[in-house]
Amino acid sequence: MSLWTIFALCLSSYLVYIRSQRYRRLQDLQTTFSRWKESSTEITPLMAQKLVLQPLLYDMPFLGRLGAQVALFKTYGISTISQLLLKTGELTVKSHMSKRVTDTAILISSVVACPLYRSIDGEDTNDPRSAIALARVNWLHGRYRISNDDMLYTLSLFVLEPMRLIAKFDWRPYSPEEQECMYIIWQEIGRRMGIQDIPETLEDLMAWSGKYENQHMVPSESSRRLAELAINHISQRVPNILGLPYVAKSLFISLLDERLRVAMMLPEQPRAVIIIVGLITTLRAWIIRHCCLPRRNPSGYIVIDNPPSSVGPDGLTRWYTVVRQHNPWYFPAPTGWRKSVSKLKIMMGLEDPEHYPGPPFKCEGYRLEELGPLRYEADGHTEVLAAAEAMYGAKIPSPWARQT
Numbered sequence: 022m023s024l025w026t027i028f029a030l031c032l033s034s035y036l037v038y039i040r041s042q043r044y045r046r047l048q049d050l051q052t053t054f055s056r057w058k059e060s061s062t063e064i065t066p067l068m069a070q071k072l073v074l075q076p077l078l079y080d081m082p083f084l085g086r087l088g089a090q091v092a093l094f095k096t097y098g099i100s101t102i103s104q105l106l107l108k109t110g111e112l113t114v115k116s117h118m119s120k121r122v123t124d125t126a127i128l129i130s131s132v133v134a135c136p137l138y139r140s141i142d143g144e145d146t147n148d149p150r151s152a153i154a155l156a157r158v159n160w161l162h163g164r165y166r167i168s169n170d171d172m173l174y175t176l177s178l179f180v181l182e183p184m185r186l187i188a189k190f191d192w193r194p195y196s197p198e199e200q201e202c203m204y205i206i207w208q209e210i211g212r213r214m215g216i217q218d219i220p221e222t223l224e225d226l227m228a229w230s231g232k233y234e235n236q237h238m239v240p241s242e243s244s245r246r247l248a249e250l251a252i253n254h255i256s257q258r259v260p261n262i263l264g265l266p267y268v269a270k271s272l273f274i275s276l277l278d279e280r281l282r283v284a285m286m287l288p289e290q291p292r293a294v295i296i297i298v299g300l301i302t303t304l305r306a307w308i309i310r311h312c313c314l315p316r317r318n319p320s321g322y323i324v325i326d327n328p329p330s331s332v333g334p335d336g337l338t339r340w341y342t343v344v345r346q347h348n349p350w351y352f353p354a355p356t357g358w359r360k361s362v363s364k365l366k367i368m369m370g371l372e373d374p375e376h377y378p379g380p381p382f383k384c385e386g387y388r389l390e391e392l393g394p395l396r397y398e399a400d401g402h403t404e405v406l407a408a409a410e411a412m413y414g415a416k417i418p419s420p421w422a423r424q425t
Contacts, residue, residue: 069202088183119348338420339386
């Protein structure tokens with residue numbers, strides 16, 4: 022037997038093994054879903070959450086997170102939303118925008134990925150993060166006058182946009198079972214937010230969202246200005262060499278649907294850019310589908326079990342972000358050899374000292390009830406935790422409780 026024959030057999034065996042493992046989680050999910058349906062059991066938000074954590078944290082985490090960011094960006098295409106956001110001033114200051122993006126990612130991740138209920142299978146989770154995060158979101162929204170339709174439209178985007186982006190660019194789309202579970206979770210979140218007239222099915226939500234866009238996603242100066250601020254923020258996270266910031270802007274705009282691009286008065290992108298994006302994402306999807314074993318560890322903005330934390334001078338536990346971003350909000354300041362490496366990078370011009378983890382970026386960590394605009398950081402804690410206890414169904418346990 023020749024070496025080429027042995028190589029071909031080994032490669033074929035490897036690819037077959039990858040194929041058998043790559044869809045294993047999806048097959049298990051579909052089996053569980055079918056069993057619940059056959060037993061005439063209603064798929065509850067708790068059941069749905071158990072299932073969707075697989076695609077969210079293991080199968081398609083990157084484009085799922087990117088889809089949530091695009092969903093947030095897409096709300097800027099509605100003039101009533103963009104006018105309100107500009108009025109708050111939170112997105113017109115560079116540091117405020119980066120903090121808002123980080124805070125939003127932490128809050129949404131905590132709501133969706135942490136247990137929605139205090140008890141799972143009769144056991145207390147002792148994890149009230151979902152309730153605290155959602156109570157904080159509700160408290161922050163209560164500072165502004167937001168219409169129910171704008172709230173419902175935003176909710177619809179967090180359901181639909183990740184699905185759209187994943188179906189278009191990832192190694193597989195959400196299955197019908199995953200889509201239904203995702204909708205059940207966000208429907209429950211919407212109820213807890215007090216949003217009225219939430220459609221009963223995913224199909225009805227898609228129809229409602231599309232109709233709302235047809236009526237309200239029209240060109241406006243506020244949408245254009247907000248889009249430029251957000252895109253400039255994205256491009257600043259790319260090294261300013263070889264025109265990379267311009268490339269980053271162009272690539273991001275190419276991800277947007279045509280109606281949104283027109284509403285934000287953004288330039289039409291060269292055909293070559295769209296082709297490049299298609300080639301890159303197609304190649305990435307092919308490699309993941311056929312050559313990569315399934316992810317063994319979860320990937321997300323937050324850690325579900327045993328999140329990294331520290332105790333501050335006030336005796337309160339604070340939590341760290343787990344991925345250092347361009348603006349390292351809530352990322353611990355390097356110590357030991359990591360500190361030496363960071364200083365060396367700064368000396369070599371490989372790291373910007375203005376974006377070094379430290380007090381300006383709250384390196385001591387965050388607490389969920391404090392997230393949001395800096396002017397509200399010290400406000401609403403009592404109200405938020407009281408509302409969280411009502412959702413959680415018990416006293417907030419340590420270390421999430423605000424007591425020393």
